Amino acid sequence: MSYTYKGTIYSVESPIRSISVNKHNVVVTDQNGAKLVKFTNVNDSKCFLAWLYQV
Numbered sequence: 069m070s071y072t073y074k075g076t077i078y079s080v081e082s083p084i085r086s087i088s089v090n091k092h093n094v095v096v097t098d099q100n101g102a103k104l105v106k107f108t109n110v111n112d113s114k115c116f117l118a119w120l121y122q123v
Contacts, residue, residue: 069123071116078105080123087120089113096120 070079081098088095093111094105107113 071119073105073107073116074113080120082123084120084123089117090120
């Protein structure tokens with residue numbers, strides 16, 4: 069699945085092994101490795117996490 073944020077596409081593959089959150093930054097580890105997603109505000113990161121939990 070992919071998620072678009074401010075013109076950048078982030079691809080996440082199932083199964084997701086871990087999620088680490090620190091205010092504006094989210095690190096997702098899936099079968100392809102770790103990916104850092106940086107957000108400009110907390111609401112954007114919360115929306116991303118809500119989408120991620122549905123994957």
